[in-house]
Amino acid sequence: MTEEIIIAGFGGQGVLSMGKILAYSGIMQQQEVSWMPSYGPEMRGGTANVTVILSDERISSPILNQFDTAIILNQQSLDKFEASVKPGGVLLYDPNGITHAPTRKDINIYTIHAAEEAAKSGMMKTFNMIVLGAFLKIKPIVEEENIEKGLKKSLPERHHKMIPDNLKAVNLGKEKVILAQKA
């Protein structure tokens, strides 16, 4: 199994940390992982993105031009990465703030109203975990117990009390994800 993922959105949405939790969860189930962030001018008050790869084999390039899954959290990122999803691949996005929806017909498109759900539940900080839950519903590549272990590893100890809320958010994401278009 190899899953090549791009996660992209605004800086501050938890794009990089979502990728990190996913990568740590991969390690917990003895997989090879890589996490390659955008760094520099674009992440200082602009878009942030990270390429995450989980694989049972040695990972070749940490930088890719085509992805199995694109997780998209703003319009700029949708414009940039819609074309990079492999035919038959997955595009998951939060429609919040999206003015032109994706147009490709050869990919599976899912939506998750994560911003809305996070606001409703009063847990804005778990926004990215709702998105992660949606992704894991579509592609159950990591076990729930490994997500919990991944959270423990990637969060500093003082934030461990937040883990139950984060896991709740993952489950909420799993419930609320919608298949918008089948390839």
Added chain:
Amino acid sequence: MKELKLMKGNEAIAEAAIRCGMDGYFGYPITPQSEVLEYLMAEEPYKRRTGMAVLQAESEVASINMVYGGAASGKMVMTSSSSPGFSLMQEGMSYIAGAELPCLVVNVQRGGPGLGTIQPSQADYFQATKGGGNGDYKVIVLAPASVQEMADFVQLGIDLAFKYRNPALILSDGVIGQMMEKVELAEQKERLTDEQVAERCPWALTGKKPHRGHNIITSLDLDSSRQEKFNEKLQAKYREIEKNEVRFEEISCEDADYIAIAFGSSARLCQKAIDLCRAEGIKLGLLRPITLYPFPYAPIEKLAQRVKGFLVVELNAGQMIEDVNLAVKGKVQVEHFGRMGGIIPTPDEIVAALKTKILGGK
């Protein structure tokens, strides 16, 4: 079981430095390697772990000269920087090589020339391998292609530096510095005591003892005949290094018709390009130099006797290709593909370059 961690390449360098018993780190922040200093400052090894000194110097010039001083006393010392900062260190590098002192230097390259950009690049190959400072000197250059190698090459680099009393350089780039991967960390080693240092480094400035004469550390000798003799000794040392320390990795070369030659992050891109090529029936392999000095001329020369062409892939305008050409000696076609200024090509661009530059020519 050894400890598995998810770490950035830069953090792996810092953690490996503490674990290998490094005595001191002196550095100045610069993107994309600032995490080295940040990690060390957060870990506070001087207070909480091995007693290793960590100091943010006032500049890169100061950093490298602190390394010079530390190395003169036989201590295990290092610095790290990125391209423009490493340029500032070249005088120090030449002096340290001229004084025959061991140290470890890390350059996490970014695009140049000048202040350039903060994005990844490999445009400091010439500077690293051909001598960035003055005089006939060489630096042992290691090129990590993974976070694991970032960690492993700290120990290897400092070991080689002491073995040959010569600076060793880890030549990395923004990709390997910034990415996170799984890394298996070595056991914590104790730092050497002052007595152990004096015993290991009889040449070092450890305080004059009754049983030995003065130790003098300098790169200056105004007597030309002595200076020539010293240069001959240095050259003999470099021939030893060239004989003993060549390291490289071959991937899918056994049945390859074409070979990509790439180091560091470019080698990772090429591994993906191999998969893409082989899916189309094009037999591409990869030779990855791990030591850039000493360069693996012989294995490339050997491959040149049976393959149809080489594609040298670098994040620069064509630097390592000169060494590849020295090895291939015109036997088969050698072409270059690179991007500059902080742009990283995608694996399919490498495949396209192979097709247009080498396959298309047949």
